[in-house]
Amino acid sequence: MGKKIVIALGGNALGNSVSEQLAQVSEAAVSIANLIETGNELVITHGNGPQVGMIHKGLNHSYSEGVIGTEMPFAECSALSGGYIGYHIQNALVNEFKKRGLDKQVATVITQVVVDPEDPAFNGPSKPIGEFVSFEESERIAREKGYVFVEDSGRGYRRVVPSPQPVDIVEIEAIRKLSDEGMVVIACGGGGIPVVAVDGGYKGVDAVIDKDATSNLLAELLDANVLMVLTAVDNVAINFNKPDMRKLQRVSRTDLEKYVLEGHFAKGSMLPKVQAAIGFVRNRLGREAVITSLENSALAMAEGNGTIVYEALT
Numbered sequence: 001m002g003k004k005i006v007i008a009l010g011g012n013a014l015g016n017s018v019s020e021q022l023a024q025v026s027e028a029a030v031s032i033a034n035l036i037e038t039g040n041e042l043v044i045t046h047g048n049g050p051q052v053g054m055i056h057k058g059l060n061h062s063y064s065e066g067v068i069g070t071e072m073p074f075a076e077c078s079a080l081s082g083g084y085i086g087y088h089i090q091n092a093l094v095n096e097f098k099k100r101g102l103d104k105q106v107a108t109v110i111t112q113v114v115v116d117p118e119d120p121a122f123n124g125p126s127k128p129i130g131e132f133v134s135f136e137e138s139e140r141i142a143r144e145k146g147y148v149f150v151e152d153s154g155r156g157y158r159r160v161v162p163s164p165q166p167v168d169i170v171e172i173e174a175i176r177k178l179s180d181e182g183m184v185v186i187a188c189g190g191g192g193i194p195v196v197a198v199d200g201g202y203k204g205v206d207a208v209i210d211k212d213a214t215s216n217l218l219a220e221l222l223d224a225n226v227l228m229v230l231t232a233v234d235n236v237a238i239n240f241n242k243p244d245m246r247k248l249q250r251v252s253r254t255d256l257e258k259y260v261l262e263g264h265f266a267k268g269s270m271l272p273k274v275q276a277a278i279g280f281v282r283n284r285l286g287r288e289a290v291i292t293s294l295e296n297s298a299l300a301m302a303e304g305n306g307t308i309v310y311e312a313l314t
């Protein structure tokens with residue numbers, strides 16, 4: 001029987017240029033269409049770390065050079081990245097559906113996600129964005145611009161920005177209605193545009209929300225059966241990148257929590273995915289969270305490959 005699946009596509013798995021991203025989303029479209037053809041209902045979210053970093057750097061460089069007449073805050077950059085990536089995913093899915101003769105509509109909902117202005121995350125940047133640079137380059141930029149950099153999972157140094165927890169999704173009813181009508185919905189791109197409540201309305205704030213955290217909230221609000229987090233690796237591992245590394249297959253929520261406490265998952269990369277998976281299945285028998293690669297996603301649903309997190313009977 002078909003399931004309601006919230007799929008989160010990693011921003012790093014989308015590549016670093018227009019052509020790379022188009023190629024990557026065309027591959028994603030094949031896996032997504034396979035999941036749809038087997039009767040599942042999909043809502044798609046995606047990351048934007050590399051893309052929002054590129055947009056912010058490019059536009060604010062243009063501003064400082066006098067090429068454009070306005071600074072571009074992070075909320076606006078998130079909105080731009082949601083349109084850019086949403087368009088590519090829409091284009092790839094529509095093309096793939098046409099090829100297969102599948103009658104499916106696709107829509108991107110540019111989504112505002114409410115955060116708490118008092119969230120302690122505003123006092124300490126933690127979310128890696130933009131390109132990877134060497135240690136020396138990171139030191140130079142930090143001196144020049146006052147940005148904060150961290151080492152990111154053995155891949156180089158990246159700028160970090162505040163990343164508050166998502167509290168609510170403003171457009172949730174629009175997303176639900178489109179999905180209930182049978183459309184494939186792309187929503188909460190880049191974790192959503194961070195907004196805070198003001199005078200009965202909302203206002204954008206300078207931050208980038210973690211899309212894994214928002215995907216968990218979205219899957220919860222839609223009462224999905226499966227949260228599927230797709231990234232560059234087939235499995236979550238303990239002792240990652242060490243000689244005694246072990247890939248996790250089916251793992252109970254409680255065992256995974258133990259591995260979190262033992263410090264196996266890198267902050268800002270694998271840890272938020274694991275936390276989203278734990279949050280989604282906690283105390284909910286029958287729900288599953290899957291963390292795997294795009295290429296492995298169909299096998300994960302059909303044969304249980306990849307890392308599958310479940311709530312065990314106590």
Ligand SMILES: Nc1ncnc2c1ncn2[C@@H]1O[C@H](COP(=O)(O)OP(=O)(O)O)[C@@H](O)[C@H]1O
Pocket residue numbers: 009010011012013047049153230231232233235236237238239240264265266268269270271
């Ligand atoms: N324990 C771990 N197991 C597997 N991968 C890990 C682990 N810790 C860190 N990673 C790294 O985290 C990456 C996924 O995070 P990231 O690239 O930030 O996600 P996204 O795909 O959402 O952009 C993996 O490709 C891997 O390099």
Ligand SMILES: NC(=O)OP(=O)(O)O
Pocket residue numbers: 009010011012046047048049050128190191208209210211212
């Ligand atoms: N916003 C966000 O979580 O992006 P990544 O998936 O690229 O880190």
